[in-house]
Amino acid sequence: MNSKNHKSFLKSRQLSSILWMIKNLKEIFNMGKINKEWHLKNKMPKNPSFEERMEWHIKHMENCSCREPTPKLKEEMKLYLKKK
Numbered sequence: 001m002n003s004k005n006h007k008s009f010l011k012s013r014q015l016s017s018i019l020w021m022i023k024n025l026k027e028i029f030n031m032g033k034i035n036k037e038w039h040l041k042n043k044m045p046k047n048p049s050f051e052e053r054m055e056w057h058i059k060h061m062e063n064c065s066c067r068e069p070t071p072k073l074k075e076e077m078k079l080y081l082k083k084k
């Protein structure tokens with residue numbers, strides 16, 4: 001391997017490790033945002049009604065951001081809030 005090739009080899013190695021770090025940091029960051037205390041105190045009831053489910057998700061969004069609501073859930077929440 002000549003020195004020029006060696007340099008570009010090192011560059012691509014650095015780039016891939018940076019990309020790997022960004023990907024994992026994002027996961028770590030998202031995981032860090034879980035409000036464990038809230039989850040322990042606010043368990044989703046078994047066989048929840050639509051209202052119970054919506055109330056849970058609304059409170060969950062206010063207190064915790066461990067997961068993004070799905071587009072379907074967002075639509076359901078909109079419907080629920082309109083009816084209220």
Ligand SMILES: [Zn+2]
Binds near residue numbers: 035
């Ligand atoms: Zn959560």
